Amino acid sequence: MASNRDYDIIVLGATGYTGKLTAEYLAKSVTEPVRWAIAGRSQSKLSDVAAKLNSSNAPAGTIVISELTVPEVTKLIAKKTKILINCIGPYHKYSTPVVQACAESGTHYLDVTGETPWVREIITKFEETAKKNKAVIIPEIGIESAPSDLVAYSAVKRIREIWDCGVMDMVAAVHELKTSGASGGTLATGLGLFEHYSAKQLKATTNPFCLSPLSERDHRHTKYPAPTTYRRTFGEKLTGAWKYPLLGDLTTSVTAGPNQAIVHRSAGKFPYYYGFNFNYAEYMAVASPINGMLVHFLIVFLTFCLAIPPIRAIVKGFMKYKPGEGPTVESTQDNRMEIRAVAVAEQLSKIPRKAFVNFLFEGGMYELTARLIVLGAITLLKEQDKIVKTHGYGFLTPSSLGQGYIDRLDKADVKIKVKQLGDLGSK
CATH class of the missing domain: 3.30.360 (Dihydrodipicolinate Reductase; domain 2)
Known part of the structure; x- marks a missing residue:
């Protein structure tokens, strides 16, 4: 994971239902220093979300992305952040290019899908690419699963x-x-x-x-x-x-x-x-x-x-x-x-x-999902070396984040x- 990127975390899809809850939880409840941004298709909606957060830990930026293509995701998001939280679903319909861009850019990725056919598909397509570029990909880190x-x-x-x-x-x-x-x-x-x-x-x-x-x-x-x-x-x-x-x-x-x-x-x-x-x-x-x-x-x-x-x-x-x-x-x-x-x-x-x-x-339940994915991202950000040493890169699961994740959730x-x-x- 590149150390010289603009952001620690970007929340993609921050204007959607789950994305808003995720951004709100990240802004209000995370006390550890994190430089983060929100991303979506509409600048006006992103600005509204950012304004309503009204927190000392508000997002450091807003990113407008009009098309979820590999080149655009790579340029505007994947190469700018250490970790991407993806809240754009249906994932099988929109998010395959997002995973590909992260795998190719060495950007860690988390989502809250429950779409097993899609997860199987992206593992087959991008597992080796993610390992090669030192990316950790963790799908299904919400209420499922x-x-x-x-x-x-x-x-x-x-x-x-x-x-x-x-x-x-x-x-x-x-x-x-x-x-x-x-x-x-x-x-x-x-x-x-x-x-x-x-x-x-x-x-x-x-x-x-x-x-x-x-x-x-x-x-x-x-x-x-x-x-x-x-x-x-x-x-x-x-x-x-x-x-x-x-x-x-x-x-x-x-x-x-x-x-x-x-x-x-x-x-x-x-x-x-x-x-x-x-x-x-x-x-x-x-x-x-x-x-x-x-x-x-x-x-x-x-x-x-x-x-x-x-x-x-x-x-x-x-x-x-x-x-x-x-x-x-x-x-x-x-x-x-x-x-x-x-x-x-x-x-x-x-x-x-x-x-x-x-x-x-x-x-x-969507508040639970927000806590699960945000604290998962924070754990990966703070304990990356330990997690990678034990589990390596590629497609991991929520439990790979270990006891540190469980301790954060307990709090x-x-x-x-x-x-x-x-x-x-x-x-």
């Missing part, structure tokens, strides 16, 4: 510390999710995936290991390990409803796909730490098996419907928010997200060895707590 990735990392870290072994199986559950709804950009992105990618491409990314590099790095172990400490029956798989110790009744989670893919990429890049037989599965907690079946079949039905173009067109017409719009701050005051997870250590014993993790945030009221279950351990 940083919480899940940090929960998994925290469990593995605790088990390593106590029992000096990896993890076999990990089951996570969205225990509570109270939200004021999705923004217009999020909804447009979800609908756009069905139009941009073929059914074959979408199906390929339903595999929870679709982003894992493990099969490319080590062929001595199972390519896609199946759970070894529990089994779901045919009926449970069919209905989606089942029960897991300490987590209760569970069912299919609509957000599990991207989260599982990112967690397995983390594990696949560092199998000697996570464990070669590591398996992560994510579900949603429900009040009863009946509720679980209803939720599961509803998700299946809606997915089928959205694959039909006329139905997508109808859904677009009834969207509450348009792209660039989202829930008001007032409506998100009582929002809440809690994830609970159980990880089983590789060393089986008479007394089961496990770690129990709890992730909790009280506030709006920002994003809480991740871990406790051991079982014997005292060997260390």
Whole structure:
């Protein structure tokens, strides 16, 4: 990362819904000295955003970029900053040139996409370029999929510390999710995936290991390990409803796909730490098996419907928010997200060895996303040498930012707590 650039961080898409929240959080809440700027397509809108921030840590500049082409992004943004926070979605539609420009310029990049097909595509296209030019690229460092990735990392870290072994199986559950709804950009992105990618491409990314590099790095172990400490029956798989110790009744989670893919990429890049037989599965907690079946079949039905173009067109017409719009701050005051997870250590014993993790945030989900990506960028800015020494360059995951990231999040009221279950351990 070049040291003589104009800015430490540029927020691209700062006039959009998520971009504004990101800029606001960076201006109001980050006490470490950072020279940053905001970028977008409209000077008047950028000026309005900058004026409303009204902070001693206000952006040092505004950058107008009319076209998201590789030459223009490279000239106006990528070569001017050390780190780019990209809030322009749908990412599959607009942001491939942005990633390419960063990879070619040696500029670190973070975004908040949840578009697994696109993430798979850019990894294939730009991984080697990013490594060659010493760029760190971290997609999905928002609500998808940083919480899940940090929960998994925290469990593995605790088990390593106590029992000096990896993890076999990990089951996570969205225990509570109270939200004021999705923004217009999020909804447009979800609908756009069905139009941009073929059914074959979408199906390929339903595999929870679709982003894992493990099969490319080590062929001595199972390519896609199946759970070894529990089994779901045919009926449970069919209905989606089942029960897991300490987590209760569970069912299919609509957000599990991207989260599982990112967690397995983390594990696949560092199998000697996570464990070669590591398996992560994510579900949603429900009040009863009946509720679980209803939720599961509803998700299946809606997915089928959205694959039909006329139905997508109808859904677009009834969207509450348009792209660039989202829930008001007032409506998100009582929002809440809690994830609970159980990880089983590789060393089986008479007394089961496990770690129990709890992730909790009280506030709006897009506010959470802003904290996740801003503090991720600050961690990368301040701890780059340590992160690169451990993980190298190229496409990394949120957990690669390590304990320093988790500590910053803790101070920002994003809480991740871990406790051991079982014997005292060997260390």
